[in-house]
Amino acid sequence: MKKRVRDPEQTQRKLVAAAIVLILRQGFHATSVDQICAEAGVTKGSFFHHFANKEALGLAAIAAWAKIGRDAYAPAWHDAVSDPLKRLHRMLEIMSQLTERPEGPCVCIVGMMSQEMALQDETLRDACSGELLDWNQEVAAMLAAAKEKHPPAIDFDPVEVAWFLNSLWQGSMLVGKTRAEPALIRRNLTHARAYLDHLFGTQGRASRKPKSPSRSKS
Amino acid sequence: MKKRVRDPEQTQRKLVAAAIVLILRQGFHATSVDQICAEAGVTKGSFFHHFANKEALGLAAIAAWAKIGRDAYAPAWHDAVSDPLKRLHRMLEIMSQLTERPEGPCVCIVGMMSQEMALQDETLRDACSGELLDWNQEVAAMLAAAKEKHPPAIDFDPVEVAWFLNSLWQGSMLVGKTRAEPALIRRNLTHARAYLDHLFGTQGRASRKPKSPSRSKS
DNA sequence: TTTTTCATACCAACCGATTGGTATGTAATG
DNA sequence: CATTACATACCAATCGGTTGGTATGAAAAA
Structure with missing residues (x-):
């Protein structure tokens, strides 16, 4: 069983970092939440736990x-x-x-x-x-x-x-x-x-x- | 039945004009083909008759x-x-x-x-x-x-x-x-x-x- | 110390809506 | 007639977002 790591701050940082990389390359609309999650190695459920919506992630980025x-x-x-x-x-x-x-x-x-x-x-x-x-x-x-x-x-x-x-x-x-x-x-x-x-x-x-x-x- | 107007050049012009208006306001990705068709008063079938894909319309725009x-x-x-x-x-x-x-x-x-x-x-x-x-x-x-x-x-x-x-x-x-x-x-x-x-x-x-x-x- | 509690970090599976694009049929034109 | 212009209906894939639930860890209780 995979060990579940709990590190909310790092999770958020990883999501924001992934968002920056992807948005710089593709733009905001062309970058999907799924893509960001995959790049960050985080599930979508976790994403929406930390960010109310995609716009909020954009603000953080x-x-x-x-x-x-x-x-x-x-x-x-x-x-x-x-x-x-x-x-x-x-x-x-x-x-x-x-x-x-x-x-x-x-x-x-x-x-x-x-x-x-x-x-x-x-x-x-x-x-x-x-x-x-x-x-x-x-x-x-x-x-x-x-x-x-x-x-x-x-x-x-x-x-x-x-x-x-x-x-x-x-x-x-x-x-x-x-x-x-x-x-x-x-x-x-x-x-x-x-x-x-x-x-x-x-x-x-x-x-x-x-x-x-x-x-x-x- | 509605009278069907055939004016391919104007249809293309209307599509391009609609695309320009919408893209200027929303950007390319955020502007859907459906939206462009609605704005131009043209059906989607007609759209894809005149343009191979969305990218082609972008080029025309x-x-x-x-x-x-x-x-x-x-x-x-x-x-x-x-x-x-x-x-x-x-x-x-x-x-x-x-x-x-x-x-x-x-x-x-x-x-x-x-x-x-x-x-x-x-x-x-x-x-x-x-x-x-x-x-x-x-x-x-x-x-x-x-x-x-x-x-x-x-x-x-x-x-x-x-x-x-x-x-x-x-x-x-x-x-x-x-x-x-x-x-x-x-x-x-x-x-x-x-x-x-x-x-x-x-x-x-x-x-x-x-x-x-x-x-x-x- | 050990056990219980409990908010929260996290996850997989799913949702309705929308996406770009097609298949197919019909009406106009030359 | 054949070709072209347009319409309807449909598709698989993907979108942002939600669901119900599990795992975790620190504090409270025993």
Whole structure:
């Protein structure tokens, strides 16, 4: 007889982890509860013990993904000592590196579920909207701090520019996935850098050929 | 008995039109063939007479959408007399106006199906990839022509910048839909304009109005 | 310590509805 | 007539979700 293991937290974690993997590959609708259970090695009965419905699992997946993101961005976001402009470039560097992971294309579960569910499921839309906002606030805070420390050549609204970067990032992952060309994302990020350099009046080129990414010190 | 109308072309058009409406609202997977048939006022037998399967209809919807797009961009793309840089700004103007339509949020079926299907269905991915490429080539051609006529302040690769604008546009629609804030898209387009002005060395501001001080920190 | 209790983690089997897709028949067209 | 356009009825598979019940472990009771 199989030994029955009781570990509710790990069971939930396994389900959420399986959901993230499958949703990133297939999208939310195309990923069935059965599939998630199989991937997690959990029965369906157990699934619905821990989650009221599929939507609830979606929410948990979004939250877990957000945590992964915060950890990835942490070196740029939560380094109080560095210059804010330097931290901004560091974040762009991190984003660029996310592009090079061999496990698969650079994708975001928030962007995917936004695109798929925003007009259908208000709860999921709100969750995605909130995560996009959180990202934006971090970036806007860095931009605002950078503005204060380095009077920009051209005035701008930090929140507005953060949404600009946010949208570019999401769109780059979308197009990069469809074109199966991660280098495309990196080139877009280089242009984002160039725009920031333009706003702050710092030296930087728009880049014509993909050369070594200039990580000029502020 | 009901009079039976035979108009194969219109039947196909109705099916494609219904598919576009429903997919834009619900995504591809969430839109069933039954639903499409109901919306189009066509029976399922008729559907499968005209389309081999659901994927085939998806392809037709993408193609039809691309035609709609070409018509919308036509004033900017196919005006041989205007200055190419002017045509570029005209296109951005058109994109901005697409944001203001009251029928619903500004969305793109290519971006939606890319995000949902790119890693699942190679045929659909190729179709989306091709449409993104077509858009890009039009924009890249304008950029190249503009470069020739107006020697830019900063050298750049037209194709590369076109992908930058392409990604920004797709990402803006994604975020704009999720945040339910079409003005966000317009502001992003303003920044795109500013970047182009920067590249070409023409006069332009980053944003019209620097707004209230940024706060917001977690 | 040992036994009893009891909420909960977990499971297999099942449910009605819906999915994409077919088989087959009929009516219009050329 | 043959071909094409459309309709009806149906299918197996799968969907999200429910069912009734078993296994478990920690606390309470003995």
